[in-house]
Amino acid sequence: MKQLLIFFLLLFISLSSAYANSSDAVVKIFTAASTPNYQYPWQTSQIQNYTGSGVIIEGERIITSAHVVSGAKFIEVSKENDPQKYIATLKFISHQADLAILEVEDPLFYKGTKALSLSTDIHTHDKVTVLGYPLGGNTISTTTGIISRIEYIAYVWSNSYLLGIQIDAAINSGNSGGAVIDSDDNLVGIAMMTLQDSSNIGYIVPTMIIKTFLEDIKDGRIDGFHEDSVTVQIIDNDALKEYYQLGERSGILVTHIGVDEKTLKVNDIILNVDGYDIANNGTIKTEYGRIALSLPYHTKQLGESVELKVYRDQKEITLKQKLKKVDPLIKHEFAAEPRYLIYGGLTFTPLTRNYLRALSNEDNSINMLFYQKDKRDDYDEPVISLPTIFPNNVNRGYRLGSFVLVKVNDIKIKNFKHLLKTLDENTKEFTVFEFLEKTTVILNTKEAKESIKELMQIYYLKSDRRE
Numbered sequence: 026m027k028q029l030l031i032f033f034l035l036l037f038i039s040l041s042s043a044y045a046n047s048s049d050a051v052v053k054i055f056t057a058a059s060t061p062n063y064q065y066p067w068q069t070s071q072i073q074n075y076t077g078s079g080v081i082i083e084g085e086r087i088i089t090s091a092h093v094v095s096g097a098k099f100i101e102v103s104k105e106n107d108p109q110k111y112i113a114t115l116k117f118i119s120h121q122a123d124l125a126i127l128e129v130e131d132p133l134f135y136k137g138t139k140a141l142s143l144s145t146d147i148h149t150h151d152k153v154t155v156l157g158y159p160l161g162g163n164t165i166s167t168t169t170g171i172i173s174r175i176e177y178i179a180y181v182w183s184n185s186y187l188l189g190i191q192i193d194a195a196i197n198s199g200n201s202g203g204a205v206i207d208s209d210d211n212l213v214g215i216a217m218m219t220l221q222d223s224s225n226i227g228y229i230v231p232t233m234i235i236k237t238f239l240e241d242i243k244d245g246r247i248d249g250f251h252e253d254s255v256t257v258q259i260i261d262n263d264a265l266k267e268y269y270q271l272g273e274r275s276g277i278l279v280t281h282i283g284v285d286e287k288t289l290k291v292n293d294i295i296l297n298v299d300g301y302d303i304a305n306n307g308t309i310k311t312e313y314g315r316i317a318l319s320l321p322y323h324t325k326q327l328g329e330s331v332e333l334k335v336y337r338d339q340k341e342i343t344l345k346q347k348l349k350k351v352d353p354l355i356k357h358e359f360a361a362e363p364r365y366l367i368y369g370g371l372t373f374t375p376l377t378r379n380y381l382r383a384l385s386n387e388d389n390s391i392n393m394l395f396y397q398k399d400k401r402d403d404y405d406e407p408v409i410s411l412p413t414i415f416p417n418n419v420n421r422g423y424r425l426g427s428f429v430l431v432k433v434n435d436i437k438i439k440n441f442k443h444l445l446k447t448l449d450e451n452t453k454e455f456t457v458f459e460f461l462e463k464t465t466v467i468l469n470t471k472e473a474k475e476s477i478k479e480l481m482q483i484y485y486l487k488s489d490r491r492e
Contacts, residue, residue: 048165050081050141051204053103053158054089054127055110058096059362063383065413066363066374067486072098078157078203079127080212083140087113087127088235089202090217091120092182094127096360102129104138105165117242120359121249121350123182123217123230124238125202141204143232144211147190149175149314155194155216155227157203170194170225177317178228181218184357184378187250187323188316189228190214196227205229237324251322251348254283254399257295260305269294270339275305277318283399288346290337297334298322322348354400355381355407364441367489368448369456369473370415370480371423371466373430375441376407384427391427394461406440410460415480419472429461445492 054077059070077093079102087102094100094115101110111134118125129135155168170193178189192205196219205214214229234250241248257277260266269278269292276296279289289295296302299321301309308315321331330345357378366373374380376391395407408430414420430438433447434457448456451470458466477489 047141047154047156047204047206047210048105048167049138051105051156051158051165052079052081052087053077053163054079054087054093054113054202055101055103056094056097057099058094059098060096061361061363061379063363063374063377063380064411066365066491067367067372067488070362076158076160076199077201078199078216080202080204080215081135081138081140082143082212085128085135085140086116087129088215089125089127090182090215090230091118091123091125091359093202094118094125095120100127102127102134104134117247118360119238119241119247119249120357121180121183121185121252122187122234122238123180124215124235126242141206141210141212143236144207144209144213145232145236146211147172147175147207147213147231147313149173151213152208153192153194153205153213155192155196155200155203155205157200157216159197159199161197161199166200168194168196170227173226175231175313175316177319180230183359185250185252186317186319188231188234188320189217190231192227192229193225194227195219195225196229233320233324237326241326248327249350251319251325251327252350254281254285254351255279255289256281257307259307260294266305269336271336274336276303276336277305277307283351284402285349285351285400288333288344289335292337294336295333296336296341299331352400354398354405355395362491364491365411366441366445366448367415367477367480367486369468369476370417370420371425371458371468372411372413372415373408373441373444374411376409376429380409380427391429394429403437404439408438408441408444410458415484415486417476417480419468419476423466425460425464425466426462428464430458431461432459433457442492445490 056075060073061070062068079087079089082088100113102113103110111129111131113127113129116126116128149172151172159166173193174191179186196216200216203216204212207213214231217230218228220226258280260278276294279293298318303318307318309318327348330347333344333346335342335344410425410428412426436447438444456468456470
């Protein structure tokens with residue numbers, strides 16, 4: 026009994042020491058960030074204060090979540106048992122992977138700290154500990170749990186589909202960006218998000234993704250993770266397999282490609298990626314279990330290639346697909362002031378996910394109108410009118426909603442920049458706006474251009490545009 030007691034005492038001391046060492050690497054982050062208004066983009070952004078957590082890693086760098094420091098105007102960090110706050114600088118941010126790197130110039134900050142090492146040696150049922158500064162206290166907090174799942178998930182911050190780890194340790198507000206360590210005191214992930222209305226179901230960004238991010242920033246810039254415009258379908262139906270004469274082969278069917286895709290074709294069946302055979306449900310066998318076939322794409326850098334084995338026209342061929350990042354037609358903007366134009370009192374803005382969220386209804390008619398549409402060579406960004414009109418003699422009698430702009434003086438508008446150029450260079454007597462909603466607005470060009478001076482004075486506007 027005495028020996029058993031000594032064993033548990035030594036185990037407790039060992040674990041306590043490990044977490045104590047880890048706590049030296051975990052910091053609290055204080056962010057003052059601007060919150061832009063996409064419904065009224067000409068208004069000044071609000072400044073709000075947030076707190077989160079971060080981890081010191083090799084190279085005197087702090088890694089944290091992108092959503093902790095996005096839009097930051099001023100950042101400070103503090104250490105456990107140190108009342109002083111140190112000014113930090115945002116060096117790199119990947120909204121896609123919800124990761125960011127901070128640096129502190131003051132050398133005193135790193136005194137007494139020890140950077141955590143990264144480990145990708147993880148498996149389901151492994152024990153992990155979450156370290157951070159959740160709301161409700163000023164000292165470091167620890168929660169323990171196990172790895173429940175390793176699978177591809179949609180990151181809430183970016184809606185990107187990347188590898189994630191589900192754990193059953195509590196991740197609360199303020200924990201974001203904090204360390205998740207294994208029993209050997211190694212960093213295995215960064216606390217990212219929690220599942221609402223659940224009991225201790227949290228998600229972390231795994232070190233496999235973190236290492237790709239750290240490799241990406243070595244050249245001093247962010248390129249991001251591979252995202253293409255290829256749509257695929259699983260092949261579970263027997264008739265589907267017989268139609269394509271697959272035999273004993275397994276893979277996924279390419280059903281759509283965008284204008285940027287030059288390697289794959291519709292009706293291709295992808296059998297293998299970088300040596301991993303693809304099952305009919307779109308997964309590959311890895312050391313972490315069966316994972317979505319995207320994993321080989323996300324452990325490489327943009328510009329590199331993956332090797333594909335493809336079944337095309339009843340023949341197996343080998344292709345090289347270059348990694349790239351393709352933005353969708355309606356994209357989400359991060360840490361950016363919204364673009365707008367005021368012309369004759371009418372207001373225009375690019376259609377973004379930010380604007381749809383500001384309407385508190387992403388499933389509205391605008392969103393459904395562009396559902397699954399791709400960019401084209403002659404059209405890569407929808408432009409919409411805003412419901413707000415600055416009343417003036419030039420626009421009397423007009424009412425607009427969030428209408429999709431199609432043409433100006435019979436010129437099809439490709440994107441927001443094209444709209445600015447078209448209106449600035451317009452010398453016709455009238456400016457004719459045509460909208461997808463079968464609405465037409467006609468303004469006197471000279472009066473519309475001259476009205477901005479009066480509008481700026483009456484409505485206290487700083488400018489007619491933000492490009």
